[in-house]
Ligand SMILES: Nc1nc2c(ncn2[C@@H]2O[C@H](COP(=O)(O)OP(=O)(O)O)[C@@H](O)[C@H]2O)c(=O)[nH]1
């Protein structure tokens with residue numbers, strides 16, 4: 001009996017894929033998994049919160065969300081539900097909404113959360129209707145702390161390789177200005193003394209202070225990012241490590257090298273490997289969120305550094321997903337699709353958005369260059385999960401409520417469309433915007449979410 005049902009469902013699915021109907025193409029698969037990746041503070045949690053709000057208001061209040069309508073006309077959708085995802089804590093949608101209600105942005109994510117969007121479709125073709133009255137299509141989403149993603153490339157390195165690259169890294173770019181205290185500590189440190197737990201903890205704490213300081217100053221390439229989270233399941237106090245000068249990492253008999261090498265391996269096997277399997281596993285489509293404002297706010301060097309970070313992460317975003325690549329591209333000879341999405345686009349006037357998009361394509365250049373010979377196409381677009389700002393009195397201005405509760409207007413200079421155009425030493429202060437009381441209407445007015453949904457929903461074969 002079980003077998004019969006299973007084969008019936010299979011037939012239904014096969015039939016669905018025969019039709020030229022775009023919708024049927026999209027839903028010929030049962031479960032789609034999407035990883036919306038991005039560094040910490042890139043806007044992942046807020047985007048999920050908006051997405052759920054949008055979908056809920058469509059199904060509960062009949063809010064006619066246009067892009068969804070195009071792909072999921074109400075005549076075909078019986079029901080849309082958000083459900084927990086097995087094996088993950090439920091995404092704290094209500095907690096986030098309560099925060100917004102209180103004028104606060106959702107808390108920074110410290111662990112992994114999952115949710116499922118289940119769309120129940122009416123069978124339209126009459127044969128299918130006889131077989132099954134409806135079919136469920138499941139979309140799975142996972143939210144996680146952005147600090148984790150920067151650590152995935154550490155899986156393919158030895159301790160010595162990682163240490164040397166991390167040491168070179170912290171000695172260059174804008175991060176070098178925050179590494180002085182750490183380097184002084186290392187220079188003073190007596191590595192002739194054996195690596196006792198106390199001494200290791202002392203060093204790890206000093207290194208972590210550097211990571212925290214650099215992070216607050218807009219640096220994105222920080223490893224291990226996992227050490228930044230207090231609630232991390234990896235016990236970085238007990239199994240911590242830091243980069244060390246090459247005089248030590250080049251001597252495999254050095255007690256400090258041995259200690260950190262062992263800890264690094266523990267970090268890889270006990271933490272990174274399971275993390276990669278549970279969070280960064282195969283997905284149908286890749287969406288990579290990028291916050292350009294942190295960089296614009298600090299300096300051109302910060303933007304170069306963001307570009308470098310994305311390029312380092314390229315393998316994690318795309319190629320590292322070997323299952324994804326082989327299942328969706330190599331076997332089926334399909335084109336893989338990756339979307340780079342600049343978030344918080346409401347922070348600048350509409351007139352400046354083309355420049356921001358242009359800048360985004362330059363920032364992703366290094367990451368994309370890693371796949372020139374792969375069947376992958378890239379898209380770039382802008383979103384705002386919430387349209388926090390209003391149009392200003394000129395096309396170069398926006399209006400918003402600042403943290404003092406005043407409704408202010410700010411006029412923009414031209415946002416550089418290339419890194420070269422940005423003067424050394426210039427920066428674009430980020431607006432001091434607050435969560436407005438009419439946050440819900442502003443979520444529904446978010447920009448680019450339609451494009452994002454379209455990217456998620458449309459069939460891989462055009
Ligand atoms: N103006 C504006 N700010 C946003 C938007 N989305 C996120 N932010 C800001 O970016 C911060 C980080 O967003 P969050 O979703 O927590 O990032 P995550 O670390 O990737 O989950 C938030 O606290 C907000 O201050 C948006 O659509 N518009």
Ligand SMILES: [Mg+2]
Pocket residue numbers: 041044045046107108109144145146
């Ligand atoms: Mg988050």
